[in-house]
Amino acid sequence: xxxxVERQIDRSNMTVSDEVAIQITNMNKWYGEFHVLRDxxxxxxxxxxxxxxxxxxxxxxxxIRCINxxxxxxxxxxxxxxxxxxxxxxxxxxxxxxxxxxxQHFNLFPHLTILENCTLxxxxxxxxxxxxxxxxxxxxxxxxxxxxxAHKYPGMLSGGQQQRVAIARSLCMxxxxxxxxxxxxALDPEMIKEVLDTMIELAEEGMTMLCxxxxxxxxxxxxxxxxxxDQGQIxxxxxxxxxxxxxxxxxxxxxLSQIL
Ligand code: ADP
Ligand code: MG
Numbered sequence: 469x470x471x472x473v474e475r476q477i478d479r480s481n482m483t484v485s486d487e488v489a490i491q492i493t494n495m496n497k498w499y500g501e502f503h504v505l506r507d508x509x510x511x512x513x514x515x516x517x518x519x520x521x522x523x524x525x526x527x528x529x530x531x532i533r534c535i536n537x538x539x540x541x542x543x544x545x546x547x548x549x550x551x552x553x554x555x556x557x558x559x560x561x562x563x564x565x566x567x568x569x570x571x572q573h574f575n576l577f578p579h580l581t582i583l584e585n586c587t588l589x590x591x592x593x594x595x596x597x598x599x600x601x602x603x604x605x606x607x608x609x610x611x612x613x614x615x616x617x618a619h620k621y622p623g624m625l626s627g628g629q630q631q632r633v634a635i636a637r638s639l640c641m642x643x644x645x646x647x648x649x650x651x652x653x654a655l656d657p658e659m660i661k662e663v664l665d666t667m668i669e670l671a672e673e674g675m676t677m678l679c680x681x682x683x684x685x686x687x688x689x690x691x692x693x694x695x696x697x698d699q700g701q702i703x704x705x706x707x708x709x710x711x712x713x714x715x716x717x718x719x720x721x722x723x724l725s726q727i728l
Pocket of ligand 1: 502504522523525527528530531
């Protein structure tokens with residue numbers, strides 16, 4: 469298991485409210501003939517920190533991409549912050565402005581500076597004036613501890629720094645929910661910790677988070693719930709302690725025996 473998460477976390481500060489942030493009901497999705505997500509039911513309350521685990525190809529990315537409509541589902545309902553995801557573009561825009569996403573490959577714009585990467589969406593989507601967008605960007609670049617890189621280009625930064633920029637860039641849109649899809653999988657081991665530390669801080673501040681990750685140390689320490697997916701289904705979910713020490717299904721046991 470990765471030793472990347474060493475920091476002590478004060479879980480007592482991390483509250484989960486009764487307010488529902490995301491509700492997925494009987495959701496199914498196909499890629500052509502291939503039934504990729506099967507009857508997904510998931511309620512995420514505000515302040516929850518959910519880790520999604522499961523073998524490669526089990527549908528983890530597809531599921532979280534459906535939450536901000538990077539992928540379209542064909543059956544069932546997804547409600548984010550009270551707004552149902554339909555083909556209505558207004559709803560999609562509203563949800564995308566509330567849901568931030570970080571990917572394995574940081575997807576920064578290489579020809580824009582770090583600061584410009586962070587101000588682009590606030591200026592063009594939120595119509596925030598440039599000066600104000602820059603102040604917000606600097607605030608979040610300080611938060612991820614790289615304000616001194618603001619005028620450099622992504623290619624001049626390490627992978628860990630680029631991923632922290634990607635997180636800061638998402639935060640500039642003031643999202644209420646953050647989705648992470650294997651944010652540390654493309655990083656060298658020594659850079660994993662700095663990105664996980666940033667995510668831990670977000671969790672401590674009460675951000676609602678869904679994280680696909682293989683960092684089981686992070687799951688144990690930060691998640692309030694671990695979800696295990698296999699073959700397009702949510703097979704099992706539990707608080708980390710129970711999930712790791714007392715897995716119920718054979719598929720979960722097999723998965724854990726392979727990764728721990
Ligand atoms: P995971 O993130 O758990 O590795 P994915 O959600 O990426 O899984 O993929 C689930 C399954 O769907 C895999 O079998 C994958 O090959 C398939 N898949 C993913 N994206 C597409 C796509 N755009 N078109 C067709 N099949 C896809
Ligand atoms: Mg994936």
